[in-house]
Amino acid sequence: MPSARDRVLDAYETLLIEHGGAAITLDAVVAAAGVSKGGLLYHFASKEALAAGLLDRLRERSAADAEAIRSAPDGAVAYYVRTSAPGGASPGGLTRTYLAVLRLADSTAAGKAVRDALARVDADGYAALLDELHDPVLAWLAQLVGDGLYLRTLTGTPLPPDLGVDDLLDRMRQYVPRQA
Template sequence: MTGARDRVLDAYETLLIDHGPGAATLDAVAAAAEVSKGGLLYHFASKDALVAGLLDRLRERSAADADAIRTSPDGAVAYYLRTSAPGGPVPGGVTRSYLAVLRISEGSATGQAIRDALAEVDADAFAALRAELDDPVLAWLAQLVGDGLYLRTLTGTPLPPGLGVEDLLARLRQHFPVADP
């Protein structure tokens, strides 16, 4: 059973993603989470506290995803690209949290905290890729490819017809020291 705090964060993410920051009022979040406003305020005393809670959730999910990247039996690069691509497996809700944070990043009073959280998420993934790839430029290249795939996932843009993540991995394995499954 999901606790009230998680239901509030789930509702906040959904409102941000589906309707934007203007629709994510405390009253709307409480109603969507099916908690009283007092129940919401018990967990998050203000809108800024709610944003901070969402950033903490993103960091936690990102750290778990970085661990999954490092320990994937198929290798870090393969995991990162597969989970970044449209229609790929979604690791632990990190995509929803990331998208929700992106929705509040523009014009937010907590903009620096948001940028810091996103930089931490980026650093987690880079460090996990570096655990497999000794060359930092190759690790960054793999991250940029994954980021491009992730952008397609976030925007709902499909991959080019006839091409998929396995095609990318096959080509990378031809030219770079990327782990084979």
């Protein structure tokens, strides 16, 4: 069973995704998390602390995902592209947390911290791809392909008819060989 802190962050993510940052109150988070107001305040003394906790969660999940990219049996590029595509969300909740943080970016008070956290996620993925590819341009190209697929995942946009991630990876392997 998730801890009270995790239940609060899970509820906060859900509210951000469904309603955006402007509509969220601490009372709404309490109700959604099924914790007392005191329980919420024990972990997060304010909305700012709650947002900071979500950004910490994003950084933690990003670091774990970067390690998964590095150790993926099929290689970093295949992992990055597959988990970026619709239906291939990264294990560990990174996709959901990322989407919630994007919704948090609407808040001007949290804007810089959100941009910094998103930049860290981007840097983690790029570094993991670079570890395999050893070429900054190829690592960036692989990341851009994954980012395009990720945008489709976040917006619910389907892949083109009769094409799938394996087709994309097969073609990419012609240009981005996996390094041993």
